[in-house]
Amino acid sequence: DAKTTQPPSMDCAEGRAANLPCNHSTISGNEYVYWYRQIHSQGPQYIIHGLKNNETNEMASLIITEDRKSSTLILPHATLRDTAVYYCIVRAAPAAGNKLTFGGGTRVLVKP
Amino acid sequence: DSGVTQTPKHLITATGQRVTLRCSPRSGDLSVYWYQQSLDQGLQFLIQYYNGEERAKGNILERFSAQQFPDLHSELNLSSLELGDSALYFCASSVEEIRSPLHFGNGTRLTVT
Secondary structure (H helix, E strand, O other): OOEEEEEEEEEEEEOOOOEEOOOOOOOOOOEEEEEEEEOOOOOOOOEEEEEEOEEEEOOOOOEOOOOOOOEEEEEEEOOOHOEEEEEEEEOOOOOOOOOOOOOOOEEEEOOO | OOEEEOOOOOOEOOOOOEEEEEEOOOOOOEEEEEEOOOOOOEEEEEEEEOOOOEEOOOOOOOOOEEOOOOOEEEEEOOOOOOOOHHHEEEEEOOOOOOOOEEOOOOEEEEEEO
């Protein structure tokens, strides 16, 4: 599975945009980038995923660079409830079972 | 609510014992995945089933086993429990394709004393 690199932690201000970077320089052409978050000890929550185009949904936006070696998750207006560990994952190809391999993630603290 | 149901929510047992964790996937999802999350480790993939068949295996101990039944629910069996098996165990389900997200349940917290 392609490895991802994320900063271990970051703070952001409530109401401001939070930009979470992720490097995945060994990603293959058919591998998707997924983002999940885990609030306290709850089950990981799906946020968004993409292959090469930028994606947006009601939770966040995903910006993937043209060479696909990095991406940024954008939370447009962070709230205190967005405090969580955010995981950037390159998903294994179908032949490997489509599983998600979680790394250490970024611990995001949203401050008032 | 992800639609994935895990029972029980909490389980306390003694070393050497055996427990069974249960997972009901989202309606229509054929794949079930099991993950372990210990305090000192991140989320570790254990095993995946698709429509009753084992599809992928991760760092699952020989003392652990799983199965998926015809109604698609899955069980994770943990035997000869050790203190180090104390962890959160998550189940996830998905439609079997790379563009379909995994949806996680809220886990079973296992404490081995």
